[in-house]
Each structure stands twice: as structure tokens, then as C-alpha cells.
Amino acid sequence: MREPTVALLRRAVHLVLPPACAGCGEALEFDGGRVCARCTTRLREPPHPRCARCHAPRGTGLPAARPCPECADWPEGLIAARSAAILEPPADTLVYALKYGGWPELAPFMAERMHRILPGMSSSRTLLVVPVPTTVSRERERGYNQAALLAREVGRRAGLSISPALVRHEGGGTQVSLHRRERADNVRDAFQPALAATADVGGREVLLVDDVLTTGATAAAAGLVLLEMGAKSVSVLTFARALPGDPT
Numbered sequence: 001m002r003e004p005t006v007a008l009l010r011r012a013v014h015l016v017l018p019p020a021c022a023g024c025g026e027a028l029e030f031d032g033g034r035v036c037a038r039c040t041t042r043l044r045e046p047p048h049p050r051c052a053r054c055h056a057p058r059g060t061g062l063p064a065a066r067p068c069p070e071c072a073d074w075p076e077g078l079i080a081a082r083s084a085a086i087l088e089p090p091a092d093t094l095v096y097a098l099k100y101g102g103w104p105e106l107a108p109f110m111a112e113r114m115h116r117i118l119p120g121m122s123s124s125r126t127l128l129v130v131p132v133p134t135t136v137s138r139e140r141e142r143g144y145n146q147a148a149l150l151a152r153e154v155g156r157r158a159g160l161s162i163s164p165a166l167v168r169h170e171g172g173g174t175q176v177s178l179h180r181r182e183r184a185d186n187v188r189d190a191f192q193p194a195l196a197a198t199a200d201v202g203g204r205e206v207l208l209v210d211d212v213l214t215t216g217a218t219a220a221a222a223g224l225v226l227l228e229m230g231a232k233s234v235s236v237l238t239f240a241r242a243l244p245g246d247p248t
């Protein structure tokens, strides 16, 4: 069965069954929420100590001056990465449901968690929100780009303007199941400026929004293009991040 058909069927099922939590499947009170209170309290931010720049947990007892291996290869202008939750249950289930499960209605909940950590990222009220794009064919399959849904919701909550400043080439394949070096190679030339939006980016502090940060290869590649377009700096905001060394 083709992917869009599966997503449509899942959506239809959501509409006819009693509402259930997208994280654990428990029945929900019908209050418009999509995630139960228990799953919400289980979401946790990356634990301390963590890299000041990318928030990768660093383990205890490491010299503070030792360079962080997670962000050492990032372009200099990619100044920060923040994530609302570690990619572990139930955050991983929510990410999967938004991306593949035909649950775009999870975006407001996830964006709310992202918006909560935004004040810690920048004092700027003039950030330009840019979603990490997906390819035209993948967006057609899913019916939406999950990063664009999150960007729209974060932008709305924070009163920030949004620009679809990047486009993503077809090809390159999915990042899933690739290791760190392979991911970097796979994604290096994946992005280019969206011609209609190049003027948006010059001189701006950009907030690049995605659902998940895994190795940071996607953020580094997209960030580099934004910096080449004249962005003053780029920060990355995702709903979840994989722990270093986690191959997922």
C-alpha cells in the first residue's frame, strides 16, 4: 500500500476511535490534547553536564576545556543547538507519529515544548524561523513537512517571522540507519537557497527548526547554506535529540 494511503487510513482511524495518547495509547479525556499527562512529565531535556554550544550531554568528570566531539565539525556561525527532549520513550514515539504516522495534530504540543526552551536560546525578538525542508516527493507522500509544521507553531507562539529559505534536493536517500560519517556525506549537498526567500536571510539571526537532531549533520549542512546566504548566525531548535553514540 502506498504511504499516503496508509497515512490517510491512520488519520481516519484517529477520527473514529476514542481519543488515545500518541505516546502510550492510553485513552484520553476528550479535551483536545493528544498526549497524556504521564507521557508529558516523562519528557526530559538533555541532562547536565552538557556542551554549552550544542547541549550534548558530556558525562561527568571530563575536563571542561576538552572540545565537544558532537559539534566540533559544525560551521562557526552555527552557534547553538537546543532540544526539548531526549529521543527516548515517549519522545521517540511522538517523533515517529508526527513524521510517519499521519499525526500532524501533534505539532502544536511538540512546538509548545520547543517554545518553552526558546527564551534560553536567545534574547533576540527578531529571530527568523526557517524549517529544515524535506524533498518534494517525501512531502507529497506524507502530505506535510513535519519541520514546517513545528516551525509554524513555534513562530506563532514566539511572534517570529518564518521563511521557507531552503529547498532540499531529491535523492540522497533517508538518513535513517546511516552512521555519522555516512550521514555527513549523504546530506552535505542536500540543501540550496530557495530563490524567492534569499533576501529574507541576509543579516538575520536564523532559528533553524527540525523534529530531531541526530548527529547534527543535517543541521550543519543546512546551517552552512544559510550562513552562505548571509545569515548573521544560525541556532538550531528541535523537539528531540538523540544521545551521542546512539545510532538511531
Ligand SMILES: [Zn+2]
Residues within 6 Å of the ligand: 021, 022, 023, 024, 025, 026, 035, 036, 037, 038, 039, 040
Ligand atoms: Zn501517554
Ligand SMILES: [Zn+2]
Residues within 6 Å of the ligand: 051, 052, 053, 054, 055, 056, 068, 069, 070, 071, 072
Ligand atoms: Zn557540542
